[in-house]
Amino acid sequence: MPLFLNDEQTMLRDSARAFVNEHAPVAHLRRLRDAKDPAGFDRGLWKQFAEMGFTGILIGEPAGGLGLGHVEAGVVLEEIGRNLSASPFLTTAVGAVAALEGSAQAERWYPGILAGDSVAALAIDEGPKHRATVGMRAERAGNGFRLSGTKQFVTHGHVADLLIVAARTAGGADDADGITLFAVPADAPGLTVGPERLADSSIAARLSLDGVTVDADAVIGDVDGGRAPLDRMLRAVRTGAAAELLGVGGGAMDMTIGYLQQRKQFGVTIGSFQALQHRAAHLYAEMEVARAAVLKAQQLLDAGDADADAAVSVAKAMTGLATTLAVQEGVQMHGGIGMTDEYDIGFFMKRARVLAEMFGDTHFHADRLAREAGY
Amino acid sequence: MSDLDAFRLETRAWLEKNCPPEMREPIRSDKDIVWGGRNQSALTEPQKTWLDRMGTRGWTVPDWPAEYGGGGLSPAETKVLREEMTRLRARNPLNSFGISMLGPALLKYGNEDQKREHLPKIARGEIRWCQGYSEPNAGSDLASLATSAEDAGDHFVVNGQKVWTSYADQADWIFCLVRTDRSSKQGGISFVLFDMTSPGVSTKPILLISGYSPFCETFFDNVKVPKENLVGTLNKGWDVAKYLLGHEREMISGMGLANTGGNPLIDGALAAVGVDADGRLADPLLRAQIALFEVRSRAFAAQSERFIDELKAGRTHPAQPSMMKYYGTELNKTRHELMMAAGGSDALEWESERSGGGRPARTWLRTKANSIEGGTSEIQLNIVAKRILELPG
Numbered sequence: 036m037p038l039f040l041n042d043e044q045t046m047l048r049d050s051a052r053a054f055v056n057e058h059a060p061v062a063h064l065r066r067l068r069d070a071k072d073p074a075g076f077d078r079g080l081w082k083q084f085a086e087m088g089f090t091g092i093l094i095g096e097p098a099g100g101l102g103l104g105h106v107e108a109g110v111v112l113e114e115i116g117r118n119l120s121a122s123p124f125l126t127t128a129v130g131a132v133a134a135l136e137g138s139a140q141a142e143r144w145y146p147g148i149l150a151g152d153s154v155a156a157l158a159i160d161e162g163p164k165h166r167a168t169v170g171m172r173a174e175r176a177g178n179g180f181r182l183s184g185t186k187q188f189v190t191h192g193h194v195a196d197l198l199i200v201a202a203r204t205a206g207g208a209d210d211a212d213g214i215t216l217f218a219v220p221a222d223a224p225g226l227t228v229g230p231e232r233l234a235d236s237s238i239a240a241r242l243s244l245d246g247v248t249v250d251a252d253a254v255i256g257d258v259d260g261g262r263a264p265l266d267r268m269l270r271a272v273r274t275g276a277a278a279e280l281l282g283v284g285g286g287a288m289d290m291t292i293g294y295l296q297q298r299k300q301f302g303v304t305i306g307s308f309q310a311l312q313h314r315a316a317h318l319y320a321e322m323e324v325a326r327a328a329v330l331k332a333q334q335l336l337d338a339g340d341a342d343a344d345a346a347v348s349v350a351k352a353m354t355g356l357a358t359t360l361a362v363q364e365g366v367q368m369h370g371g372i373g374m375t376d377e378y379d380i381g382f383f384m385k386r387a388r389v390l391a392e393m394f395g396d397t398h399f400h401a402d403r404l405a406r407e408a409g410y
Numbered sequence: 411m412s413d414l415d416a417f418r419l420e421t422r423a424w425l426e427k428n429c430p431p432e433m434r435e436p437i438r439s440d441k442d443i444v445w446g447g448r449n450q451s452a453l454t455e456p457q458k459t460w461l462d463r464m465g466t467r468g469w470t471v472p473d474w475p476a477e478y479g480g481g482g483l484s485p486a487e488t489k490v491l492r493e494e495m496t497r498l499r500a501r502n503p504l505n506s507f508g509i510s511m512l513g514p515a516l517l518k519y520g521n522e523d524q525k526r527e528h529l530p531k532i533a534r535g536e537i538r539w540c541q542g543y544s545e546p547n548a549g550s551d552l553a554s555l556a557t558s559a560e561d562a563g564d565h566f567v568v569n570g571q572k573v574w575t576s577y578a579d580q581a582d583w584i585f586c587l588v589r590t591d592r593s594s595k596q597g598g599i600s601f602v603l604f605d606m607t608s609p610g611v612s613t614k615p616i617l618l619i620s621g622y623s624p625f626c627e628t629f630f631d632n633v634k635v636p637k638e639n640l641v642g643t644l645n646k647g648w649d650v651a652k653y654l655l656g657h658e659r660e661m662i663s664g665m666g667l668a669n670t671g672g673n674p675l676i677d678g679a680l681a682a683v684g685v686d687a688d689g690r691l692a693d694p695l696l697r698a699q700i701a702l703f704e705v706r707s708r709a710f711a712a713q714s715e716r717f718i719d720e721l722k723a724g725r726t727h728p729a730q731p732s733m734m735k736y737y738g739t740e741l742n743k744t745r746h747e748l749m750m751a752a753g754g755s756d757a758l759e760w761e762s763e764r765s766g767g768g769r770p771a772r773t774w775l776r777t778k779a780n781s782i783e784g785g786t787s788e789i790q791l792n793i794v795a796k797r798i799l800e801l802p803g
Contacts, residue, residue, distance in 0.1 A: 037720075038720075303802075
């Protein structure tokens with residue numbers, strides 16, 4: 036399979052680009068922020084995403100979805116990134132869909148996701164840095180389980196209908212296995228949700244689970260066998276976050292090149308200065324390499340290839356590097372105006388920082404690749 | 411089963427049967443690289459066998475037309491062949507500037523006689539080519555070149571000097587940029603081919619910081635070049651030169667890719683530094699640098715695949731090889747800096763048998779030329795900025 040978008044994927048990209056740019060441009064995020072919107076995104080827009088079919092991209096056709104893959108989900112995410120759209124697409128239509136795939140819970144939640152009625156949030160992190168292991172305990176209680184502990188960086192956690200929570204039912208905090216994945220309804224007793232606005236004006240929750248009791252049927256997959264659905268979900272959202280980062284970096288780069296072509300100082304366009312040209316060209320190279328890494332990961336995931344897991348880490352780490360450069364160069368090359376809230380480039384810098392951190396930063400994934408390679 | 415799957419199985423079986431086991435070993439020294447040419451006395455039997463079998467099939471140049479000695483494969487089939495060779499860890503049967511540089515230029519700009527004369531010999535590795543581009547006063551500003559070709563009826567008379575001519579002392583023929591009109595810079599350059607045994611051609615190897623002499627000074631003293639050896643139109647050689655440079659940059663960018671057999675950087679670091687109780691490289695700062703380098707290296711491998719796929723489908727920007735050349739060569743320099751850091755004083759030995767005659771240090775020094783030859787990194791960035799990003803000036 037060639038490493039570029041096929042005709043259908045290109046058509047999807049064109050329609051996603053037009054749709055997202057029209058309905059959820061950066062100005063949309065700015066309005067939500069300025070209004071201190073308590074949800075942090077527009078539910079009407081989420082319905083429109085569903086009407087476009089986007090929320091069903093990763094859901095199989097028998098369940099009413101489009102039965103497409105990670106390349107297609109990434110096409111939409113890149114446009115979300117390019118426009119800094121506030122959307123629960125990544126956590127819901129990618130993360131939750133991947134986690135629930137093939138489980139009894141899918142029947143319960145897929146219709147709401149397909150209709151744009153349901154929003155899901157992923158409760159993975161337990162400290163300020165993403166880790167490969169899970170410490171939160173889930174004890175057997177009656178017919179089900181009792182969950183206790185805290186989670187953080189749960190994007191959309193304060194408005195989610197469904198919380199996907201990774202907890203430990205066996206083994207020690209550093210073990211890879213012994214994890215169970217739970218589908219926890221938002222109204223579960225004992226669950227306290229503390230919304231926190233982040234630097235990019237998105238809202239992520241800190242969850243406190245104080246003996247939250249769930250039935251056995253809240254388990255996604257098998258008890259103690261949560262590693263498989265958790266890894267499937269993580270592969271999907273890491274790849275998705277990489278695609279979104281690609282859009283953020285690409286958007287920042289395009290804005291910056293546009294500025295270099297138009298801004299005049301010393302009587303000439305500043306883009307004629309070699310010092311800036313070389314930095315812009317270097318940035319272009321980094322973004323191209325990142326784009327290839329993302330597409331490679333998406334294609335391998337869709338093919339079920341054994342090398343997909345490593346490719347996902349390469350994609351997340353590389354987009355972290357490239358997009359961080361893109362937003363840094365973006366602000367610097369815009370000069371003083373780049374520091375103003377009125378101008379959009381700063382929004383790109385903030386979103387890039389949040390996405391770079393999400394589901395493992397560049398260091399996390401570089402370390403993961405190193406361990407896998409035996410050093 | 412699709413035709414492509416069938417082709418893959420067929421190719422796999424053929425390679426298994428025909429690739430000698432010695433040709434599946436990692437490349438350890440320059441002697442392991444086959445360049446072809448009139449003088450093949452230095453080749454081992456397995457090298458000769460592998461070159462002969464692949465050349466006969468046209469698979470040294472799988473996507474060239476069969477009528478010119480190529481394999482006549484489609485882009486998809488070519489990719490399959492490459493993947494299957496990688497899978498088997500098969501070495502390239504033939505490395506040649508004829509394949510990577512002159513061939514594509516002849517396919518586009520050569521006349522029928524030139525294609526029929528030269529391409530099959532390139533495909534079979536019978537003629538080794540060198541490139542006469544840079545001159546002492548025409549480096550980054552290549553179009554200011556002065557080597558002249560005077561019209562003498564049925565032939566040109568070439569006078570002047572080239573420099574950094576890779577392996578000129580071992581090459582059979584040269585593709586050469588010459589000035590045929592002094593009144594126009596780019597518009598006075600022509601692209602000619604001639605035999606290095608022609609009277610008046612002489613070469614002098616240049617000793618480099620690595621202690622090796624891969625490059626030569628090349629002198630032309632009244633060299634007669636038949637007019638049928640002019641490629642393309644008189645005074646339009648700059649178009650051919652630029653097209654060929656794109657292919658040269660593509661080739662050089664391949665240096666950014668790790669070798670197929672193992673990872674010498676990681677293996678070398680593990681051997682030199684060892685691991686801690688958790689199985690991690692015992693030098694945490696070196697480990698971090700290698701790990702971040704490996705992210706870029708693996709991402710660039712994907713970009714190389716994407717670049718070739720897009721190129722074959724006619725979807726690349728014509729200046730994209732400049733980006734590839736820039737990134738690949740900078741990566742390769744970083745790789746060798748890290749290999750030297752990992753190797754410590756072992757890697758400093760210059761002559762010892764244990765170092766393969768100073769291979770780590772000499773290769774490290776050799777890579778410094780990567781971002782100079784074929785257009786410096788700075789020239790590539792200029793090209794990307796102006797042609798792809800459309801920045802002014």
